[in-house]
Amino acid sequence: MSSRGFAAGRNSYLIAAICFALMALMLFPLVMSLLTSVKPAGEAAMWPPNYLPSRLSFSNYVEMYNYQAGLPIYLFNSFSVACMTIAGCVILASLAGFGLARFSIPYKEVFFLLLICGMMIPYQTLLTPLYMMFSSLRFQNTRVGLAIVHTAIQLPFSIFLMRHSFEAVPRELEEAAIIDGCNSLQLLCWIFVPSVIPGIVTVALFAFLTSWNEFIGALIFMNKETMFTLPIMLVASRTGYYGSTDWGILQAGVIISIIPCIPVYLLLQKYYVSGLMSGAVK
Amino acid sequence: VVRGRCNFGTLGGDHLNHLEGGRLWDDLVRGRYPIHPGRVIEGAKIDGASYWQRVAKIILPLNYRIILLVTLTSVIGSMLAFEQFYIMTTGAPENETITSAYWIYTNSFTYFKLGYGSTLSIILMIIIVAATAIQIALTRRRSME
Numbered sequence: 536m537s538s539r540g541f542a543a544g545r546n547s548y549l550i551a552a553i554c555f556a557l558m559a560l561m562l563f564p565l566v567m568s569l570l571t572s573v574k575p576a577g578e579a580a581m582w583p584p585n586y587l588p589s590r591l592s593f594s595n596y597v598e599m600y601n602y603q604a605g606l607p608i609y610l611f612n613s614f615s616v617a618c619m620t621i622a623g624c625v626i627l628a629s630l631a632g633f634g635l636a637r638f639s640i641p642y643k644e645v646f647f648l649l650l651i652c653g654m655m656i657p658y659q660t661l662l663t664p665l666y667m668m669f670s671s672l673r674f675q676n677t678r679v680g681l682a683i684v685h686t687a688i689q690l691p692f693s694i695f696l697m698r699h700s701f702e703a704v705p706r707e708l709e710e711a712a713i714i715d716g717c718n719s720l721q722l723l724c725w726i727f728v729p730s731v732i733p734g735i736v737t738v739a740l741f742a743f744l745t746s747w748n749e750f751i752g753a754l755i756f757m758n759k760e761t762m763f764t765l766p767i768m769l770v771a772s773r774t775g776y777y778g779s780t781d782w783g784i785l786q787a788g789v790i791i792s793i794i795p796c797i798p799v800y801l802l803l804q805k806y807y808v809s810g811l812m813s814g815a816v817k
Numbered sequence: 818v819v820r821g822r823c824n825f826g827t828l829g830g831d832h833l834n835h836l837e838g839g840r841l842w843d844d845l846v847r848g849r850y851p852i853h854p855g856r857v858i859e860g861a862k863i864d865g866a867s868y869w870q871r872v873a874k875i876i877l878p879l880n881y882r883i884i885l886l887v888t889l890t891s892v893i894g895s896m897l898a899f900e901q902f903y904i905m906t907t908g909a910p911e912n913e914t915i916t917s918a919y920w921i922y923t924n925s926f927t928y929f930k931l932g933y934g935s936t937l938s939i940i941l942m943i944i945i946v947a948a949t950a951i952q953i954a955l956t957r958r959r960s961m962e
Contacts, residue, residue, distance in 0.1 A: 655949050659897045659918045660942040663925040663934040750900045751918070755926060770904060 565793075572596070572786040579783035595787040602772055602784065604761045606791070612678060612757075613747060613764045613792075619682035620746040621739045624693045627686070628738055632697025633723050637709070647698070653691035658684075659751060666755055676762045681753055685746040693738045700734030701727055736806035740799065747796060765792040889952045893945055917941050 567586075571579050575592040578585070600606045634640065635647050665684065666675075674680030704727055712726045728735065753764045763771060769788045773780050857879070861871050877884070899918040906914040915923070921941065925934030 655946055656942060657893065657897050657945055659899060660921070660938040660945070663921060663931060663938045666925065667931055667935070751903075751922070754903075755922075773904070 568786040568789045571782060572790045574783055576783060595783040598784050599787040608761060609763055609765050609768045612762060616678050616682045616685065616764060617743050617746040620685040620689065621742045623682065623686035624689050624738055624742040625735055627690060628693035628697040629728060631694045632701050633727060635698045636701035650694050651691055658688050662751065662755055669756060675756050676759045681756050684752045684756065685749055689742045689745050692741065696734055696738055700731040704730050733806045736803055740803050743799060744796065885952060896945065
């Protein structure tokens with residue numbers, strides 16, 4: 536709150552107080568689930584609830600690890616779908632963005648608008664037709680099938696971003712490479728991709744977060760226990776064996792599924808911001 | 818020659834601005850305002866506008882498109898809400914807390930009325946695309962004033 540001329544004296548304390556209140560509001564559920572997850576078995580369902588665990592215990596995590604098919608399988612499902620989504624988005628969006636940014640194609644803007652229209656149409660409304668299509672193709676309960684869905688969800692935004700990034704690359708670089716005898720694929724691999732790394736990181740980050748958190752698609756396409764992704768597994772574990780919810784296990788699962796997102800986001804935040812801003816350089 | 822090509826390249830960067838939807842995205846993504854707000858606000862201060870006058874007459878109108886965009890995305894987002902209801906209420910009591918997306922899901926995958934579910938999907942899609950189109954049109958008219 537040391538900003539000059541923005542808010543002085545009492546006002547700055549007021550703003551700080553509001554910020555702290557908002558922060559507490561946002562953090563409260565997270566902290567509660569963290570605390571619940573380290574309570575000893577059974578304590579999570581206690582009434583009246585105690586906020587601090589009576590002693591530190593990782594029994595909830597152990598039980599989560601052994602839940603049904605075992606946590607490693609669910610983690611593997613989530614990670615492999617996310618990786619395939621990242622690969623699909625980065626490859627397809629780079630190629631499409633390169634084409635749209637640097638080639639003269641007839642009706643280019645029309646094609647671009649059509650691609651971007653995907654952002655206007657919510658994928659939730661397309662799930663029933665998609666399900667019918669995928670079941671006739673025998674794509675249910677396959678990681679590749681889910682990855683295709685997630686890639687399709689994420690692709691319009693990725694293409695938009697990649698096109699903007701590629702347009703910011705100076706023409707001189709491209710011309711120098713052409714004079715040195717690059718064909719367009721070499722141009723893409725050696726000149727353009729290295730100079731839009733922030734954009735690519737942003738695309739990958741968004742693809743990862745989308746795929747990792749996506750719920751309704753995974754719920755519909757994955758109905759075998761061994762094929763669940765983490766969010767679906769969490770909901771399944773909520774129901775429990777006898778219809779009662781073991782909140783301790785559930786919170787342990789929540790914490791486990793948050794863990795990969797935070798470091799990825801924090802580490803890549805720098806790239807992600809500059810990736811979003813790279814279209815601004817003209 | 819290089820200079821000429823270079824100019825062409827910078828012009829190319831503006832292509833997307835011709836699409837209205839693209840313009841909205843631009844404002845959001847680039848954090849840029851149509852007019853530099855600092856100068857306008859300073860001018861208003863010199864003219865003796867109070868804080869609330871500045872908010873009502875300058876800051877809100879300048880951010881009109883961004884406010885519209887945020888409203889649009891949040892309205893559409895809540896029309897399509899699914900997870901919160903699926904996890905917290907499962908529609909209880911008596912389907913009072915279902916959303917359109919949840920209704921589609923129930924019909925398609927609980928009752929397995931796939932045809933009915935698809936029809937509902939298409940109707941919802943038309944409604945949402947229409948809402949988006951109306952909002953974009955509104956934004957365009959105001960921004961031309």
